[in-house]
């Protein structure tokens with residue numbers, strides 16, 4: 001067991017974080033909108049006000065305007081706050097490998113006999129095989145995976161949406177709780193996730209990368225892909241899932257990293 005870092009800052013509740021975030025984005029939005037409007041006025045006025053500038057000369061400005069418009073539209077109309085996705089061709093062929101805490105005992109672990117352990121009330125355990133998960137609707141995502149250590153890479157993952165998994169196994173009452181915890185089979189690496197992020201439409205229990213089963217070093221047979229969070233929360237080799245109204249233990253939060261670790 002590691003000694004938890006005692007320096008952890010005074011924690012905000014999720015609601016406080018969301019409020020703070022909305023407040024910050026609203027402020028940024030207002031400043032940006034004012035600037036964009038001024039820019040727009042200037043662009044549209046300038047052809048008449050500035051004699052001798054032809055349409056040709058305005059092309060770069062128009063290009064900039066188009067980009068601004070696209071950005072603006074995304075900001076305003078993307079009400080689901082989906083993480084940006086990319087075409088499959090842009091996904092890295094060689095997926096970057098980071099670390100393997102909780103996966104060191106490679107010889108003892110057999111993905112063929114693996115079953116996901118869903119811990120229910122009263123200690124009851126629901127066991128789910130990889131085939132049961134593969135029988136559910138498959139969702140793919142190509143997005144920019146970001147590690148807190150400073151690297152990012154466009155990657156292509158596929159699996160079952162966490163929210164579909166909840167529905168299929170009738171775990172809706174559990175999803176009403178505030179957090180979900182996930183741990184490796186050896187309990188060496190573990191994460192806690194706030195329920196809204198777990199239930200986000202882009203959060204997957206992933207079993208494929210680049211259209212192939214996930215290799216051992218990337219978390220076979222099942223890993224978490226949670227695009228709204230940094231890499232540290234994307235637990236590889238999920239052994240068990242638990243639900244609670246208090247924060248589940250979290251490996252890197254114990255080391256002083258932000259518990260929420262959202263993007």
Ligand SMILES: Nc1nc2c(c(=O)[nH]1)N[C@H]1C(S)=C(S)[C@@H](COP(=O)(O)O)O[C@H]1N2
Nearest residue numbers: 096097098099100101147189231232234236
């Ligand atoms: N079990 C386990 N999951 C893990 C880690 C780990 O060390 N062990 N590292 C995390 C970190 S910090 C990152 S950036 C991603 C990296 O995943 P990759 O090795 O497939 O690139 O996995 C996350 N999940």
Ligand SMILES: [Mo]
Nearest residue numbers: 147148231232
């Ligand atoms: Mo990471």
